[in-house]
Amino acid sequence: MFNQQSVKIKKQLWDRIKRVSGAAGYSAPEEFVEHIIERELAKLEGAQSDEEIIKKMKGLGYLE
Amino acid sequence: MNEARLTRHVRTALRLTCLLVVVWAAFHSENGNSAAVHYAYVGPGAGFAFLGSFLTLITGFVLSVSSLLVWPFRMLWRLAQRRQGYRKAHIRKLIFLGLDGLDPGLTERYLSEGRLPNLAKLREQGSFHRLRTTFPALSPVAWSTFATGVNPAKHNIFDFLNRNMKTYVPELAAARVSEPTRILKIGKWRIPLSAPVVELRRKSQPFWKLLGQQHIGSTIIRVPITFPPDHFNGRLLSAMSTPDLRGTQGSFSQFTTRVASATFESGSRYPLKRNGAVLEGSLEGPENTLVVDSGTLQIPFRISLNDKDPQLEIDGHTYALKRGEYTPWVKLNFKAGMGVTVAGIARFMATETEPEFSLYCTPVQIDPESPALPISHPSFYAAYLAKVLGSYSTLGMAEDTWALNEGVIDEQAFLDQAYSIMAERTQMFSNALEKTRRGVVACVFDTSDRVQHMFYRYLVPGSLNGNPGSKHAKAIEDLYQRADQLVALAQKHVDEHTVLFVLSDHGFCSFRRGVNLNSWLLQNGYLFLNEGLTESGRYFKGVDWSRTTAYTMGLGGLYLNLKGREAQGTVKPGAEAEALKRELITKLTDFRDGANVAIRTTYAANALYKGPYLAEAPDLIVGYADGYRTSWDAAVGKVTTEVFEDNTKAWSGDHSVDPVLVPGVLFCNRRIDALDPGIEDMAPTAMRLFGVDPPAWMEGKSVFNIA
Numbered sequence: 001m002f003n004q005q006s007v008k009i010k011k012q013l014w015d016r017i018k019r020v021s022g023a024a025g026y027s028a029p030e031e032f033v034e035h036i037i038e039r040e041l042a043k044l045e046g047a048q049s050d051e052e053i054i055k056k057m058k059g060l061g062y063l064e
Numbered sequence: 065m066n067e068a069r070l071t072r073h074v075r076t077a078l079r080l081t082c083l084l085v086v087v088w089a090a091f092h093s094e095n096g097n098s099a100a101v102h103y104a105y106v107g108p109g110a111g112f113a114f115l116g117s118f119l120t121l122i123t124g125f126v127l128s129v130s131s132l133l134v135w136p137f138r139m140l141w142r143l144a145q146r147r148q149g150y151r152k153a154h155i156r157k158l159i160f161l162g163l164d165g166l167d168p169g170l171t172e173r174y175l176s177e178g179r180l181p182n183l184a185k186l187r188e189q190g191s192f193h194r195l196r197t198t199f200p201a202l203s204p205v206a207w208s209t210f211a212t213g214v215n216p217a218k219h220n221i222f223d224f225l226n227r228n229m230k231t232y233v234p235e236l237a238a239a240r241v242s243e244p245t246r247i248l249k250i251g252k253w254r255i256p257l258s259a260p261v262v263e264l265r266r267k268s269q270p271f272w273k274l275l276g277q278q279h280i281g282s283t284i285i286r287v288p289i290t291f292p293p294d295h296f297n298g299r300l301l302s303a304m305s306t307p308d309l310r311g312t313q314g315s316f317s318q319f320t321t322r323v324a325s326a327t328f329e330s331g332s333r334y335p336l337k338r339n340g341a342v343l344e345g346s347l348e349g350p351e352n353t354l355v356v357d358s359g360t361l362q363i364p365f366r367i368s369l370n371d372k373d374p375q376l377e378i379d380g381h382t383y384a385l386k387r388g389e390y391t392p393w394v395k396l397n398f399k400a401g402m403g404v405t406v407a408g409i410a411r412f413m414a415t416e417t418e419p420e421f422s423l424y425c426t427p428v429q430i431d432p433e434s435p436a437l438p439i440s441h442p443s444f445y446a447a448y449l450a451k452v453l454g455s456y457s458t459l460g461m462a463e464d465t466w467a468l469n470e471g472v473i474d475e476q477a478f479l480d481q482a483y484s485i486m487a488e489r490t491q492m493f494s495n496a497l498e499k500t501r502r503g504v505v506a507c508v509f510d511t512s513d514r515v516q517h518m519f520y521r522y523l524v525p526g527s528l529n530g531n532p533g534s535k536h537a538k539a540i541e542d543l544y545q546r547a548d549q550l551v552a553l554a555q556k557h558v559d560e561h562t563v564l565f566v567l568s569d570h571g572f573c574s575f576r577r578g579v580n581l582n583s584w585l586l587q588n589g590y591l592f593l594n595e596g597l598t599e600s601g602r603y604f605k606g607v608d609w610s611r612t613t614a615y616t617m618g619l620g621g622l623y624l625n626l627k628g629r630e631a632q633g634t635v636k637p638g639a640e641a642e643a644l645k646r647e648l649i650t651k652l653t654d655f656r657d658g659a660n661v662a663i664r665t666t667y668a669a670n671a672l673y674k675g676p677y678l679a680e681a682p683d684l685i686v687g688y689a690d691g692y693r694t695s696w697d698a699a700v701g702k703v704t705t706e707v708f709e710d711n712t713k714a715w716s717g718d719h720s721v722d723p724v725l726v727p728g729v730l731f732c733n734r735r736i737d738a739l740d741p742g743i744e745d746m747a748p749t750a751m752r753l754f755g756v757d758p759p760a761w762m763e764g765k766s767v768f769n770i771a
Contacts, residue, residue, distance in 0.1 A: 025218045025675040027269045027761050035267070035676060042229075048242065053228065053235045054603065056307065059314030059331075059427065060236075061465040061517065061715065062224055062619055064696035 149279030152755025156561035162508030167571035182551035195728040196742035200620030206569035207288040211270035213747030213762040217675030225618035271747035282504035293441035308427040349398035361398035393455035407431035456488040463514035520717025568728035575718035578695025600703035621682020687722030738767040
């Protein structure tokens with residue numbers, strides 16, 4: 001509720017998203033939009049440092 | 065007429081409440097905090113959220129008073145909505161008792177020996193089937209499918225790990241915790257102006273959220289891959305992938321007079337300094353990210369040896385230490401400065417007392433009474449459980465398997481810990497069953513998985529990692545009998561309007577030999593190391609990506625180094641990639657370790673999965689044979705000179721094998737109609753039982769023939 005922001009989008013585009021998101025396997029048009037944005041952001045944003053990522057995996061029983 | 069007037073009053077009251085909430089939220093937004101509960105960031109490389117402010121107190125007070133005033137109206141409104149929600153329901157209550165890793169073969173064996181009377185009764189009363197699991201047969205994948213009713217390409221969880229496509233470094237697949245996005249830097253201080261970013265990577269929607277939208281409530285306790293919790297109409301306590309206070313998946317500490325210091329695979333050894341009859345040490349907590357370069361937060365402690373039992377003095381409290389016995393949960397407040405405190409809990413146990421002294425400390429976990437990260441919905445549910453039932457373990461995978469692997473605790477201490485966690489969970493489950501008149505109760509017990517991982521060696525004659533003469537040789541039989549007792553508890557709350565499912569997400573096999581497919585890929589010209597190297601470091605350190613075409617990491621998958629997807633991809637998508645996949649499938653099917661089959665089949669992911677997250681999936685899923693698994697080295701992206709190695713760890717059972725070998729179990733108090741039920745069928749079954757149509761994107765089918 002408090003950690004969401006609204007973005008305005010043209011109605012025609014939203015209608016297209018609604019039409020295709022279900023067929024593509026998304027559970028909601030919002031999920032489709034978030035996925036597309038996340039995918040593009042991942043290309044542009046820097047990654048967390050390897051050290052941070054590795055530290056977070058520590059302790060997982062399945063991994064040494 | 066009266067009803068219409070009442071509805072009007074209720075609406076007015078609701079509008080007022082909404083207005084107050086909006087004002088309150090606006091104040092919060094101005095204040096830079098984005099949630100009602102203030103969470104600290106735990107984990108490397110970020111800052112703590114402020115714990116509160118005067119403005120928060122005032123708005124909180126106003127909100128509390130107004131909530132009290134409108135409470136009767138809200139209750140009436142909710143009652144009316146709930147009644148509406150259950151109008152088409154076929155049942156009043158649905159119980160899912162999840163027993164992670166309960167194996168159908170072992171279950172059938174113990175059933176035939178008469179050791180599981182409650183499961184036997186359930187089978188006679190209703191039904192017992194093998195439950196198809198996911199590809200791969202891993203808990204994060206399977207329980208995500210349980211929750212959403214979809215295949216992994218629709219919920220985005222394919223393994224414990226996913227790879228970062230820019231760096232090739234494996235990362236946790238299910239959740240991401242990152243530093244606050246806004247930080248004010250003043251000198252050495254780093255003051256967070258926003259909450260930490262905590263993100264659940266599982267996509268799609270769980271059935272409890274969809275039922276909640278129809279005013280059917282659920283209580284979801286420790287179902288894996290629920291951190292951070294979903295916001296929905298119901299209660300949820302997070303499970304697998306919830307970190308400890310250091311931001312890891314569980315780092316124990318050992319304090320000892322024996323040596324100065326050492327590092328274990330998943331824990332650390334620290335010195336205990338003798339000072340007469342007193343031993344002194346310091347417990348490491350989370351990183352202090354409020355102050356630049358200040359290291360980790362510490363709580364010093366003393367152990368007094370004067371009394372009959374050594375006394376542990378820590379954070380203003382004293383606890384008697386008895387050798388081989390755990391203390392109760394000890395509350396720990398790590399002070400970061402500026403009044404910011406991060407609350408944790410841990411249990412201690414003296415593992416030896418003389419002549420040397422060693423003290424084991426569990427991973428320092430998020431305190432459920434004052435959670436540093438969101439671990440429940442609503443946020444007070446975790447604290448409610450702690451107040452009513454006492455403190456409890458909050459770590460995602462709470463049983464400390466690595467402490468046993470490393471010999472820091474013995475088998476008895478591991479089992480004591482595992483069963484105390486099971487007892488905590490039993491109390492939670494019992495509480496939920498008692499409080500739920502209508503709706504869903506789902507609770508997953510994962511002790512069944514952990515004990516099988518660590519004690520499977522006793523089921524395998526001549527096992528390399530057994531402990532001859534151990535009094536715990538029948539640990540797994542005992543485990544199944546304890547699990548059977550949980551069925552009796554659930555049955556007490558079953559009537560003719562209740563459906564009870566007892567299910568597991570996968571079964572078990574032995575893990576005797578590890579297969580390093582990275583090494584095989586190196587030997588067969590698919591993976592290359594930098595000039596002069598014969599082995600790589602962990603996380604592919606030393607791999608020459610410019611020539612590499614395939615690699616493996618995690619537990620179930622093999623990846624192509626695909627152009628346009630991986631940062632240094634070499635394989636062209638399309639015909640070239642498909643040809644390489646076919647070649648690898650041929651070579652890695654009926655793959656032998658001497659005379660023994662190590663890999664039964666290798667599957668193309670695009671033949672198994674369909675959905676929008678397919679690009680995140682491994683390209684191939686490797687179906688290991690019983691006795692085999694990906695090696696410890698290969699799982700963390702290490703290339704060695706050997707393809708096969710013996711597994712000598714206590715971790716001797718596994719299920720990262722061909723999923724057809726490790727289905728789960730499905731018991732029900734009613735006869736089910738499905739002939740070949742799968743774990744994806746549970747979500748649509750839940751919806752149909754409550755008279756709600758599953759959405760079109762949900763793939764599973766109800767196991768009952770009901771419209």
